[in-house]
Amino acid sequence: MKTNLLLPRLAACFLALLFGSLIHADDRPSFILLMGDDHGWSETGYNGHPYLQTPVLDQMAASGLRLDHFYSGHPSCSPTRGSVLTGRHPNRYGTFAPGWSIRPQEITIAHLLSDAGYRCGHFGKWHLGPVKKESPTNPRAMGFDEYLSHDN
Incomplete structure (x- = not known):
């Protein structure tokens, strides 16, 4: 499978499994997505x-969760962050390089x-546009209920 198609397909499968298995609000799993810039294997x-x-x-x-393989949508931060959030390749959503807004x-x-x-929060580096209250691309505008984020 081509690498540029892997992330959107994985995201679609993840969402299908997640939403397909939810029956009651109390039965829903909680999860956290972590991203570290320039963090090598x-x-x-x-x-x-x-x-x-x-x-x-x-x-x-040590408890069995080893994250040894990860394929990002791009070799730099802004396009990769957008790929994780949208499940799409940077060429599809328009964030082509670091510092470009989603x-x-x-x-x-x-x-x-x-x-x-769900209630969603973003904490840390956003790097997908300004985080100012009036920005149309701040974390709240992009679906997060709470955020304590910085532009870069």
Whole structure:
């Protein structure tokens, strides 16, 4: 399968499984998406990095959750962040390079989850447009209920 098609297909499968299995609000899973910029495979304690300390990731790895393979939609941050949020390739949603804003009309995973009754929050680096209250691309405008984010 071509790499540029992998992320949207995985996102679609994930959403189909998630929404297809939800019966009662109390039965819904909670989940957290984490993204670290410029974080390479070998830059964890459990992979033997001599200086970086990653105790939470190390604990996850020790209990069986190892995130050894990840294919991003782009080799840089803004396009990758948008791909994770939209499930689309950067060429499809218009964030071609770091610092480019996401288009306000894009549908994000936060929009879909909010429509399904979830409360969504974004905390940390947004880098998909201004986070100012009046921005049409701030995290709240893109579906998040709460945010404490910075532009870059």
